[in-house]
Amino acid sequence: MKPDLRQAWENQVLIGDGAIGTYLYQLGFPVGISYEELNLTSPEVIGNVHRQYVDAGAQLIETNTFSANYDKLSKYGLESKVGEINRAGVRIAREAAGRDGYVVGAVGSIRAGRRSNISTGELKRYFEEQLSVLLSEGVDGILLETFYDVEEIQLALQQVRKLTDLPVICQFAVENIARTLDGFSMQDAYRILSQEGADVIGFNCRTGPNGIMRALETLSGVMNLPASVYPNAGIADYVDGEFRYGASPEYFGQMAVPFADLGARIIGGCCGTTPAHIAEIASALSGYVPSPLPEVEPAEINRIVIQEPAEGNQPERSSEPSLVDLVKERHTVIVELDPPRDLDITKFMKGAEALKNAGADALTLADNSLAVTRMSNMALGHLVQARIGLRPLIHIACRDRNLIGTQSHMMGFDALGIDHVLAVTGDPARFGDLPGSSSVYDMTSFEIIRMIKQLNEGIAFSGKPLKQKAKFVVGAAFNPNVRHLDKAVARLEKKIASGADYVMTQPVYDPELIVRLREATAHLDIPIFIGIMPLASGRNAEYLHNEVPGIQLSDEVRSRMAGLEGEAGRAMGVQIGKELLDVATKHFNGIYLMTPFMFYEMSVQLMEYVWEISGRRLSPLFH
Known part of the structure; x- marks a missing residue:
């Protein structure tokens, strides 16, 4: 009988899988469709991708459910199929992983780095709906991936913890500066998620192995939980109408042990990676025995503080009060x-x-x-x-x-x-x-x-x-x-x-x-x-009223402007303007x-x- 997921990463580095979306793109599936819908329409395709990663050495398989939430699926008219798509995603992954493999339910960011108009209440509902289905199908854990800010991933983690005590892996998408979009250093973000009950904290997407390595290095001195890393295969290039990634499988193999030495207990790949990349990681880590993670004292959490610009560094600005201040006076x-x-x-x-x-x-x-x-x-x-x-x-x-x-x-x-x-x-x-x-x-x-x-x-x-x-x-x-x-x-x-x-x-x-x-x-x-x-003329009035969005003229104004052109039209336009003023x-x-x-x-x-x-x-x- 295989150990549970927490025991597994205590004693070894687990090999994760690679990309699904970009791999499907390489296989000929176009952008602009819902890859998650393929769980229903082409389950054999998704199952085949999972099996290729398992055959390459992956021990931890993500469900094809990254964007299978109400908000993302609604863009394809699939919002009513959140349950079906997520259930199918778990079953396909479970069959491919076999008795010895682990399956984690993949849940992606909904805001995706944007300050969208989705309210906190809506986020909670969308996360809870997706998580409930994934958990009901018996996943071994939850993977929250490609989150850009602490606020959203913290909210998602809280929703998981309301529903289960299964392991949760939390992954940020950051540049090598290792700072979240809402201004937290990665060290402080790490501490926050540790306190909220995350089991593994790491990075995926947005950058290749070098960038994620630098982000991981910033956690030195605070990391007391296992880390996970899923780099992209370098920076994407757009050649002849196609996206191509340049980081080779051999390069991923070379980076595997350094990642493990820094505390990574799950290593896989994100955008641009293929079964060949995962095979090189698995080969490099064959027989690798991880060292115990250190004990770390808790520290105070602070958001980034930016200094006011120094004297002499400021651009030339008007000495006049702002319009907001001026309009209060006159x-x-x-x-x-x-x-x-x-x-x-x-x-x-x-x-x-x-x-x-x-x-x-x-x-x-x-x-x-x-x-x-x-x-x-x-x-x-x-x-x-x-x-x-x-x-x-x-x-x-x-x-x-x-x-x-x-x-x-x-x-x-x-x-x-x-x-x-x-x-x-x-x-x-x-x-x-x-x-x-x-x-x-x-x-x-x-x-x-x-x-x-x-x-x-x-x-x-x-x-x-x-x-x-x-x-x-x-x-x-x-x-x-x-x-x-x-x-x-x-x-x-x-x-x-x-x-x-x-x-x-x-x-x-x-x-x-x-x-x-x-x-x-x-x-x-x-x-x-x-x-x-x-208004400059009668024709101008009719054009604005009938053709320009957001402008509507009264019948009385149109009647007064009717047939007027040139100076006469402009004179009447000024007169109407004065009456409005x-x-x-x-x-x-x-x-x-x-x-x-x-x-x-x-x-x-x-x-x-x-x-x-x-x-x-x-x-x-x-x-």
């Missing part, structure tokens, strides 16, 4: 001016200077609005700040940049001293001027707000310390032109909970809506900048003017009207 006007679609910035800079002279408190620049390619708002924002002395407020869309590009972009803003930003989802790329381009959407608007505010804590998106803190003031977009304003406000509350410092609305053309909006948001404790965009300035200190078609003179007229009705006297320097 009417404050943000004016939007679209970056040009060509390489000539002459008119743009002339418009920015005119708006500055008229008393604009900030110039806001969209991020390729309507998915139309325009000049970089970062470059123009810097020029506006440096040449004209007007504060830039830069939009940043989730559409165009992945997590890497977004953090890089934000770091560039910080270096330039641009600290006011507006986080937006961004219109889908296929509706813009380059319909063949892809929309990235690595993040939702909620997530991008959270992650930008994380930079203010001195923590990179990856969890790495940034040596100093950013100072971003982050805005959230809001569309009040909806049928159910209460639902829109509830969504806005979530953005505020994510860290939004202020709100900028889509343009409003109904005075009564402005009043309702004030009433619906009176309980919010952050300022709202109400959007006013003067009569109401808006009574209820909101924040005004957000949007300039149509580079007609910045219209925005100047409306801004001067705000100062007139609010009684603000501008310094002669503005004229």
Whole structure:
């Protein structure tokens, strides 16, 4: 009779299996499908993969259930099959492992490194649903793998411990810096999971043997539990439309004993590994006898603390108070001016200077609005700040940049001293001027707000310390032109909970809506900048009303604009804008003017009207 799993790793190094997902990809199964569904539709394929790993020397087999939770399966319409897929996964693995092998139920991170909108309550339900099925099928233990932050893996571990006292293996996905996304050093993360009842703590995915070796080395002096390591087969390369991994099976064999010497009691492989990699690990560890793990004294747990930037290391920043502070004292006007679609910035800079002279408190620049390619708002924002002395407020869309590009972009803003930003989802790329381009959407608007505010804590998106803190003031977009304003406000509350410092609305053309909006948001404790965009012509009015998402004109406004073009259309647009400002300035200190078609003179007229009705006297320097 085989010993239980805890006894097994006390006396030997257990050989784990290798990748399932990337191995199936190598076998010809395409990306974009649920590999977990194959437990039901192609059980013989999954069973064959497991048997290949067993034949290569694997003693510990993971079930093919990494993403078999409600949230992940719902993306394929399979949320009702959580139970079936997990039960089948255990049975297939058990048959392949045989009488002498061990089977652990694989449970992956649901958030997967993103600050998603999945609540703690939902996470608990999803983990409990999957874990209950795995445990009911008689697994030998649970493997929690590829977790990026302490909060989520701690929650998952707590759910396991409510259901069973079986062994639990906890694995983080970290870079060689060995720090979690939520700012814990690996040593502190290790201590937390030890206290929560983890039996084995280790690493998988995200990096190859060298990176995981360095992460494991950071646990020296605190490790009193067995470790597990499942490295990737190096860094993936994308060649001729395929992902390829370069770390050879022989290299994995060479790294096996050093891993074991550092305390690893389970050694397998993650992305890119194959039965050949596992065979080399098994061969290298044949006859290896592990040393006992040391006794370790408990230590205090601290999250990372980032120092404030030293004097002289800070970028040039405006001495003016932030817009959030300014709008509490007086009417404050943000004016939007679209970056040009060509390489000539002459008119743009002339418009920015005119708006500055008229008393604009900030110039806001969209991020390729309507998915139309325009000049970089970062470059123009810097020029506006440096040449004209007007504060830039830069939009940043989730559409165009992945997590890497977004953090890089934000770091560039910080270096330039641009600290006011507006986080937006961004219109889908296929509706813009380059319909063949892809929309990235690595993040939702909620997530991008959270992650930008994380930079203010001195923590990179990856969890790495940034040596100093950013100072971003982050805005959230809001569309009040909806049928159910209460639902829109509830969504806005979530953005505020994510860290939004202020709100900028889509343009409003109904005075009564402005009043309702004030009433619906009176309980919010952050300022709202109400959007006013003067109409340039009758055709412009009809286009906005009928074709642009998030904009709705009243019948009365459309009737007044009907048939008007040129100067007559712009004059009526300004007049309607002033009437809206009569109401808006009574209820909101924040005004957000949007300039149509580079007609910045219209925005100047409306801004001067705000100062007139609010009684603000501008310094002669503005004229």
